[in-house]
Amino acid sequence: MERTYEEINDKLKAGKAVVLTADDFVAKAEREGLKEAFREVDVVTTGTFAPMCSSGVFLNFGHSSPRIKMQRVWLDDIPAYTGLAAVDAYLGATELPEDDPLNSKHPGEFRRGGGHVIEDLVAGRPVRLRATAYGTDCYPRREIDTIITLQDINEAILFNPRNGYQNYNCAVNLGSRTIYTYMGVLKPNLGNAHYSTSGQLSPLLKDPYFRTIGVGTRIFLGGGIGYVAWHGTQHFPSMPKGPDGRELGGAGGTLAVIGDLKQMSPRWLVGASFAGYGATLNVGLGVPIPLLNEEVARYAAVSNADLFAQIVDYSEAYPNRVPGNLGYVSYAELMSGEIAINGRRVPTAPLSSVPRAREIAATLRDWMNEGRFLLTRPVQLLPGPGEAPAAKTLKA
Amino acid sequence: MREDGWSQMPTRRFVLRFGAAIADKPVIYRLVKDYDLVVNILRANVSPQKEGTMVLAVTGDRCDDGVAYLKGRGVEVQPLDQAIRRADYRCTMCGACTAVCPTGALRIERPSMKVVFDQDQCVVCQICTLACPVRAMEVNF
Numbered sequence: 057m058e059r060t061y062e063e064i065n066d067k068l069k070a071g072k073a074v075v076l077t078a079d080d081f082v083a084k085a086e087r088e089g090l091k092e093a094f095r096e097v098d099v100v101t102t103g104t105f106a107p108m109c110s111s112g113v114f115l116n117f118g119h120s121s122p123r124i125k126m127q128r129v130w131l132d133d134i135p136a137y138t139g140l141a142a143v144d145a146y147l148g149a150t151e152l153p154e155d156d157p158l159n160s161k162h163p164g165e166f167r168r169g170g171g172h173v174i175e176d177l178v179a180g181r182p183v184r185l186r187a188t189a190y191g192t193d194c195y196p197r198r199e200i201d202t203i204i205t206l207q208d209i210n211e212a213i214l215f216n217p218r219n220g221y222q223n224y225n226c227a228v229n230l231g232s233r234t235i236y237t238y239m240g241v242l243k244p245n246l247g248n249a250h251y252s253t254s255g256q257l258s259p260l261l262k263d264p265y266f267r268t269i270g271v272g273t274r275i276f277l278g279g280g281i282g283y284v285a286w287h288g289t290q291h292f293p294s295m296p297k298g299p300d301g302r303e304l305g306g307a308g309g310t311l312a313v314i315g316d317l318k319q320m321s322p323r324w325l326v327g328a329s330f331a332g333y334g335a336t337l338n339v340g341l342g343v344p345i346p347l348l349n350e351e352v353a354r355y356a357a358v359s360n361a362d363l364f365a366q367i368v369d370y371s372e373a374y375p376n377r378v379p380g381n382l383g384y385v386s387y388a389e390l391m392s393g394e395i396a397i398n399g400r401r402v403p404t405a406p407l408s409s410v411p412r413a414r415e416i417a418a419t420l421r422d423w424m425n426e427g428r429f430l431l432t433r434p435v436q437l438l439p440g441p442g443e444a445p446a447a448k449t450l451k452a
Numbered sequence: 453m454r455e456d457g458w459s460q461m462p463t464r465r466f467v468l469r470f471g472a473a474i475a476d477k478p479v480i481y482r483l484v485k486d487y488d489l490v491v492n493i494l495r496a497n498v499s500p501q502k503e504g505t506m507v508l509a510v511t512g513d514r515c516d517d518g519v520a521y522l523k524g525r526g527v528e529v530q531p532l533d534q535a536i537r538r539a540d541y542r543c544t545m546c547g548a549c550t551a552v553c554p555t556g557a558l559r560i561e562r563p564s565m566k567v568v569f570d571q572d573q574c575v576v577c578q579i580c581t582l583a584c585p586v587r588a589m590e591v592n593f
Contacts, residue, residue: 105544105546106546107585163582165582167587240548240552240583240585241548241552241579241582241583243551243552247551248552249551250548250551326542326544326586328585328586329585329587330585331582336585338544338546338585338586391565392562393560393562403550403551404551405547405548405549405550405551405552405560406546406547406548406560406565407546407547407548407585408546409544409545409546409565410545410547410565411545411564411565411566412544
């Protein structure tokens with residue numbers, strides 16, 4: 057049996073499609089078998105809510121009288137990139153105020169960055185816009201200092217060049233001092249282990265060969281409707297296998313996503329600070345997986361017990377790019393709260409919110425059941441394992 | 453607990469802040485000796501000639517008198533349940549605070565995977581305020 061996008065959309069419009077969250081589909085497949093689950097279910101919804109540093113927003117502020125070219129722009133004292141046309145700028149989630157103390161007193165707090173300004177904008181809160189320029193015949197003004205809100209400006213287009221990481225390391229610290237990383241505070245001597253995916257709910261873990269996700273896939277983004285724009289930067293999809301040939305779950309794939317910030321919500325775009333590391337943005341992302349055939353359904357049904365993260369030491373191996381890992385651990389084990397590494401019991405904690413991921417998958421399901429969200433057939437599928445160029449190393 | 457009667461009495465927990473001038477005075481001894489209180493020091497950072505803090509659990513009938521004595525000696529006394537709070541509207545239930553919390557006051561409930569904050573187990577170490585990416589944990593000193 058096969059299904060087409062058109063057939064599923066017709067059923068969605070008629071209110072007759074069966075849409076389940078990934079959690080519910082996993083449970084159904086375990087209970088009733090894959091064949092039966094696939095026969096009954098048309099779409100599986102996924103979700104993830106986690107820090108995604110490669111996020112940001114293109115802004116167009118509108119023109120003042122007289123006009124200014126805006127060669128330099130600051131939003132609440134955080135610089136935005138302006139190497140674009142007049143009054144366009146890109147504010148990145150990890151950008152920091154120019155006077156931020158950074159890590160001069162380690163660990164730095166990084167209380168506020170571009171991600172926090174994006175959260176303020178999407179919440180409708182006023183943001184100070186300051187700009188300077190050199191003055192031209194057509195753009196004579198040299199400076200402006202004003203207050204904007206999201207409603208006041210022409211466009212705000214969230215464009216995140218690397219989101220939705222398919223899988224991520226389980227980070228530990230083999231060293232003898234506490235370290236402050238983008239994976240959180242890691243206590244010495246295997247004091248804790250941090251991981252950051254929503255496991256069986258995570259979008260790219262449920263379509264590891266990219267049979268359904270591609271350019272133009274309509275998604276839940278930041279509480280609004282967005283699209284997959286392209287593969288993300290550092291998209292190096294692979295399917296690691298255990299010694300017995302068993303698939304351990306996809307790894308390395310990423311998404312570039314785009315959407316209208318004006319539709320989004322501060323519940324799903326939340327500024328974040330990692331002590332000693334920097335500022336970023338928590339992004340809520342959900343992708344529908346149409347069950348086109350049983351193969352797609354089989355991957356959508358993979359559970360936390362069959363999805364694995366590699367354990368990596370962040371005191372030495374990660375920063376110095378020492379190859380190898382400390383083994384693989386399943387998301388079922390990670391989510392249990394404790395894992396064993398080198399015979400030691402190590403408490404685990406996530407950086408990715410499972411309750412919020414569940415909420416996203418359920419919201420997307422509800423949108424589809426209400427006929428508010430139809431599937432799009434990708435213009436072009438993203439490259440899967442073996443189809444993308446390998447990662448390059450930068451010579452120092 | 454010394455005898456059965458003690459276990460019936462409520463235990464109250466406080467954050468104490470000592471100025472440099474009294475950091476070397478045996479004020480906790482006085483709570484035991486003069487006010488007949490059972491004290492349990494949960495956390496302390498007190499050095500001579502320096503400002504210090506202590507998290508103290510106190511059990512006994514004359515708890516209020518003991519607190520009044522401490523205040524009279526210039527110790528700032530704050531009930532512990534006011535010291536660390538979670539701004540629930542900020543918390544995204546990610547869990548980044550749960551493995552670094554030394555007492556399990558912040559922990560993940562299963563299978564909901566929601567993060568619960570049990571103030572009774574908090575010892576005001578403040579590691580969570582650093583570990584929380586959305587700054588949901590607030591210190592009210």
